[in-house]
Amino acid sequence: MNWSTSLRVFLAHGGRDFLAHKTLTLLNIAALAVGVGAIVAIQTVNETALRSFRASLDLVAGRPDFTVEGQGFRLPESLLPILRADPAVREATPVLQVVASLPAHPGEFLHLVGVDPFSNGELVTYRLEDALKNPADAIAFVSEPDTIALTRRLAERLGLKIGDTLRAVHGGRETTLRVRFLLEPSDDLVGADDHLALADIATVQSRFQLGGQIDRIETILRTASPAEKETVRQSLTERLRPRLPAHARAGSPDRRGREVERMLGAFQLNLTALSLIALVVGMFLVTNTVAANVARRRSEFGLLRALGLGRRALTILIVAESLLLALAGSILGVWAGLEVARRLLGTVASTVTSHYVLLSMRDVTVTPASLIGAVVAGLVAAALAAWWPAREAARVPPVDALQFGHISDRAVARFNRFLLPAVISFAAAGLFSLTALHGGLPQTGFLAALGVLLAAAFTAPLVAHALARVRPARIPAWILARSFFLRGLHRHSLAAAALAVSVGMALGVAIMVHSFRVTVDRWIGESIRADLFIAPSTNLIAGSLEPLDPEAETIATALPGIRAVGSYREIRLFLDGAPAKLAACKLEVLKTCNPLPILSSLPGDPYELCQNGEYAFVSENFSHRRHLKPGDTVSLPTPNGLRPIQVAAVFRDYTTESGLILLDRAIYQKITGDLNLTSLALHLEPGTPVQPLIDSLRAQLRPRGEFLIYSQSALRDEALRIFDRSFAVTELLRTLAIGVAALGVTLSLTALVAERTREIGVLRATGARRGQVLRTIMAEAGYLGATGISLGAITGFVVALVLMRVINRAFFGWTIDWHTPWPLLGSILVFVFLVCLLAGLPPSLRASRLSPAEALRSE
Amino acid sequence: MLETRDLHKIYQSGDARVEALRGITLKILSGEIVAITGPSGCGKSTLLHILGALDTPSSGQAYIDGLPLHSMNDDALTGLRQLKIGFVFQFFHLLPTLTVEENVLLPLLLSGRADALGKSRARDLLETVGLADRTHHRPHQLSGGQLQRAALARALVHRPSVLLADEPTGNLDSASSAAVINLLTSLSRKEKTTVILVTHSEEVAKAADRRIRLVDGRIHS
Structure with missing residues (x-):
């Protein structure tokens, strides 16, 4: 042929x-x-x-070809002429962004971007629609100081049309804006966030009292050659460095x-x-x-x-x-x-x-x-x-x-040959764990997890064989099922391996998520002692760190029954190319009302050190990732230059993956000049009822915009809600893997029933009733499920160990205390076993319905 | 006693219609050994399946000891097989992961009668067929002849009134064939079991008391 x-x-x-x-x-x-x-x-x-x-x-x-941006703090507008004057720069244009809440549209927000329409022509990636299609556009854009352009999708969602007004609040400042244009992004930007809105930069500055401030300067270089651009960028960065503030970052726009x-x-x-x-x-x-x-x-x-x-x-x-x-x-x-x-x-x-x-x-x-x-x-x-x-x-x-x-008459295969690959996989998992933890290759942590799962897969035939050697009671279906299972090991081993891998993965993730959740929950209980919290609503909706209306602190402090008001400021910045968060709070309040869970510190009282000098607390993951301990120094880029800050203490914290540096508020304000706040924590006098206080706060703050006011328990619930949402996809994938493994049980048994048709015929001829055949195949599914579950259960603990002690440590640097969710594990195992039985039902029914005469003729 | 009257069996698959049995009427007395012979496709196995309560006729009647097989449901037919029928197959079909003794006990196990008496019966039978020293062996440790002897013990362990054997020597050499047929006939005579043998082998057919030849679904002689 x-x-x-x-x-x-x-x-x-x-x-x-x-x-x-x-x-x-x-x-x-x-x-x-x-x-x-x-x-x-x-x-x-x-x-x-x-x-x-x-x-x-x-x-x-x-x-753009080149960007100068302020990290954590804004830049002065005065930098613009410096860039424009540079011979390498053809065009430079400023950008200022704010996130504003919309009191008339709770849950929505504007990501308002201030641009200079006269200088950003070459950078425009959107079309201003419903406007004059000529240069007069730019004039129309700036002629009215309340003009904004909304994306068409957001306008439709908010029910706004050209000429309508929109109230927006940012940093305690409320303003009314008018929609004069609709934005249509160019075709390759259709996935962009539709909360974006454009306005003239002067409009944003004046409306929100941000005069003289910008976030970024975007530039187009004179050279068009991509090869030359990199050289020009480097030389431009060198030239600019002495003239830029410490917190400014200059370079390729791709970097962010x-x-x-x-x-x-x-x-x-x-x-x-x-x-x-x-x-x-x-x-x-x-x-x-x-x-x-x-x-x-x-x-x-x-x-x-x-x-x-x-x-x-x-x-x-x-x-x-x-x-x-x-x-x-x-x-x-x-x-x-x-x-x-x-x-x-x-x-x-x-x-x-x-x-x-x-x-x-x-x-x-x-x-x-x-x-x-x-x-x-x-x-x-x-x-x-x-x-x-x-x-x-x-x-x-x-x-x-x-x-x-x-x-069908072949003897049971030899399964010992799988022992060596299982040992090798397990050893590889150990090696990959070491390289993840100590070799600077965190990604190998996933290979370690894969190694554990592979080891489980290779062990499946051995476990199946061992389980099938247990002699059953004198129940015909059980005896036959054991016999069938032993003979079907060549087929069942793969299904059992798939099941063990899925169950191992499911249990490992369940233990890790539960341990993490309990750790975080306990940490919240220990570290969040304030009774009420206030923050701008945009911080929840948009995940931003917009400043809180300063009046909120005054209002809160004046309330009756308040013991202390703790303030909190947080900004995001990049330190040595890696993200981090810088925060500031009144350490005096923290020390008396809400002490930090300190893991290590310099001799003496770290709070006093931080209140009296340029010292900081750093979070555990920050210290772990950057190999810092108390006494070491971090250089903070601020608008007033680079400030060396000494680590006074390391504390436990789960608020941010990137790590946190915590300063006293007074020190922070002194070295950065930033007087803004992000949120407030209110500690009440014992016995002060909470709800009337919340009502009073709401009533006083309502005219000033949209605020989030959380009680301690509500904040805890919110934190755990975010936690649960973060792992929702993980749990879906876990269920999917179990689903696939259940299909494997059906597949394996269906294939074996097809292979054993004549044998089932012999059984029926020998006197087996339909029910007995059904129970036999179901019991075989039970054997298969028991193999996958018992091996998966052990694997789950090892996978959890790798997830918590290797992957988490290598990637995030958190400490997760081990908490085994026994009831959850039990219910997962029972669920998987029932799924296995259910998966075994179709082939069992099929086998029981075989006509004995036809089955005997099948060979 | 086995009896059939005008037994017909038709297989229909789509437009294809195969008439496997075309009016079989016969009577087999208790303890009689009957060989059914005939060319391939003549309906031998179909007749055996109907007589063994594994299949039902399209029309006509079949009786075992006066019980009407043609009108029984699946459950009743299974019950009948547990009590009155034993099978021996060409390919032995012992469960390889059970010991020889466990295989022999299988019919008693399935009908809930694998008690001490049943076990003693199984051991006696194994001794009779010459496998007393192989009771704890697995099937793959036995030769073809030994396997068929174990299968014979399994077919007789529950004292059936009818033993049906489908090409019982089809997979054996001549020496083993002779041994198995000797055992089969001697044991069934001893236990007064009716035996129906389906075979192509002249030697096997000669061991029977009577021979029924089927051609195209009809009794030819």
Whole structure:
């Protein structure tokens, strides 16, 4: 037979075989679809997040060649002429951004960007619609000092049209703005945040009393050659350095995007790693199905070999056939993945906004390349998974393959051969843990987790075998199930491995999330002692750190029943290229009302040190990541120059992933000149009723804008709500992996029932009732479930150890106290066992309904 | 006693219609050994399945000891198999992970009668078929002839009134075949079991008291 004939005949026959075994075929497609779907969903969400973030950056900033921006603090406008005067600069334009709440539209906000329409022409990435399509646009934009341009989508959502007014509040200043233009982003920026609004920079400065201040200067260089640009940037940075304040950062505009991408990297890697588990579990199932197919069609393959088909050709043909199903599964997975991604967008956007950077995603944006990539991943996974059973099938001599009765009478395979790979995988997990913790390669932490899961997969056949050796009571279904299970180990081992991997992953994540939650909850209980908290509403909605109306402090202090008012200021900045948060509060209040959980400190009272000199508290993760201990120094870039601050103490903190430096408010104001506040913490006199105080605060603050007022318990609930939302996607992926593994149980048993048709016929002939056959196959599903669960339970604890003590330490530097959620673990295990039994029901029913006469004729 | 009257069996698959049995009427007395012979596809196995309560006829009647197989439901037929019927297959079909003794006990286990008496019966039978020293062996440790002898013990352990054997020597060499047929006939005569043998082998057929030849679903002689 020549190649094309072989392929045609083979695939035609394969197609008919798929139709004849519809259940197996559908399960195979579904297993791969779930695996590919998980990847597509996570990739799409990740891609959408990054594209949306980049598009928002581009929409605000255009695509300049060079940027000077203030980190943490604004820049003086006086820097603009310096840049404009530089010979390398062709055009320089200022940008000022504020996040403003909209009292008439609770829950919405404006990301208002002040630009100079006369100098930013080359950077414009949006179209001002409904306006004159001529240079007069710019004049119209600045002629009225309340003019803003809204995105069309936000205008539609808020029910605004051209000419309508909009009240906006920022930093305690309320102003009325008029919508005179609608913004339409250029085609490649459609994923951008629709909360963006544009105004003349002077409008933003005057309306919010930010005169003379800007956030950034965007510049276009004179050189157009990309190669030259980098050199010009470097020399320009060198020239500017002596004239720029310490907190100004100059360089390529891509840098901020890259920094944020790096910041999101760990978060996204975590999700990607989890989504890959689903595909790996799917691969186990494909291997299982192909192995079942080749076992069933053994004589057919023997015939093909007898007719002259070579071993390699047969292997390739079997793989090609499984690729047919994989293609269907992958395409279905892409569709399902996109649907899931759409549903996940909101959750992921909120999580990213809470932890990293303001992000708003309305619809998925995904490139064809990444979808094709996912399909290819599915096909490659299927080809790899099919290769081994295909090769095994091709190795059988044609004479043996043509003989009947050989398959089912084969002795139980030797499973000890899996011991060595299991030990090697486990040892590799240990090595990867070391490189993650001490080798400066945090990503290898995920390889350590993979090593543990692989070790579990290799151990599955041994555990299954050991479990099946336990002699059952004299219950016919149990005895037969044990016998069937032992004989089906060649097939069940893969399903048990898939199940153990899924259960291990699910339990590991459950232990980690629970431990983390309990740790954070206890920490909140210990470290948040204030009775009431006040913050601008935009800080919750937009995850920003906008200043609080200073009047709020005056109002709060004047309230009856107040023992102390603690203030809090927080800004984001980059230290040595890595993000961090700088915070300031009244340490005197903190010390008496809400002492910090201190882990280590300089001799003496660290509070006094910080109140009297340039000392700071730093969070545990900040100290861990930057290898700092009490007595070491951090250089803080401030508008008044670089200030060396000595670490007075390290404290436990879970508020930010990037790490926190905490100064006394007076010291902070002295060295930075920033008098703004971000939030207030109110400590009440004992016995003061809380609710009347909240009502009074609300009444007094209402005219001044939208505020968040939390009681202690509400803040705790809010913190835990954000925590739970952050892990919502993780839990979804966990459920998906269990779902795929459950499919594996059905697949394995369906394949075995198909293989054992005649044997079931013999049993029925020997006197087995339908119910007995049903119970036998169900008990076999129970054996399979018990194997996966017992191994998965042990694996779960090891995975949790890696997640908490390796991945978390390497990426985030937090201490997570170990808390085992026994009831949750118990319920997951019971749930998985019930899912296994449920998954075993269809093949059990199928087996019990076989007509004994037909079953006996099947060989 | 086994009896059939005008037994028909038709298999319908789509447009294809196969009439496997076309009016079989026969009577087999208790303790009789009958060989059913005939070319492939003549309906031998179909008749065996109906007589073994594994299948039901399309029309006509079949009785075992006066019980009407043709009108019983699946549960009743299973109950009948547990009590009155034993099977021996060409490929032995012992469960490889059970010991020889456990395999023999299987019919008693399935009907809830694997008590001490049952075990003693199984051991006696294994001794009779020459496998007393193989009771704790697994099937893969036995030769083909030994496997079929164990299968014979399994078929008789619950004292069936009818033993049905489908090509019982089809997978054995001539020496083993002779041994198995000797055992089968001697044991069934001793236990007064009716035996129906489906076979292509002249040697096996000769061991029967009577021979029924089927051709195209009809009794030819």
